[in-house]
Amino acid sequence: MNRSLIVYADGPSAARVSPAEVMAAAGVDGRDGADVLLGWTTERNPWLDDTSLRISTVLAGYGLATGVAEGTITPLPVRLSAVPARLRSRPPDIGV
Secondary structure (H helix, E strand, O other), X not given: OOOEEEEOOOOOOOOOOOHHHHHHHHOOOOOOOXXXXXXXXXXXXXXXXXXXXXXXXXXXOHHHHHHHHHOOEEEOOOOHHHHHHXXXXXXXXXXX
């Protein structure tokens, strides 16, 4: 299985476009789903319920609280200072 890694910038003005739309725009085959890495997400986007996505976050917050509580979003136990090294170990296929 070849899953793309999509990394979203975080904060109140972060993109709200779904990973499916992002992969289509980038010409990436999304049949196998995607791994999605999020930061501070202030809104509960509808695509967070997409079961073909494996979603993780380095900063669980307002928009991700329900998914974290339900176990559909994985909070990563990393310090923010460790995020660059994590991204170097597995560079994103798509940055949003």
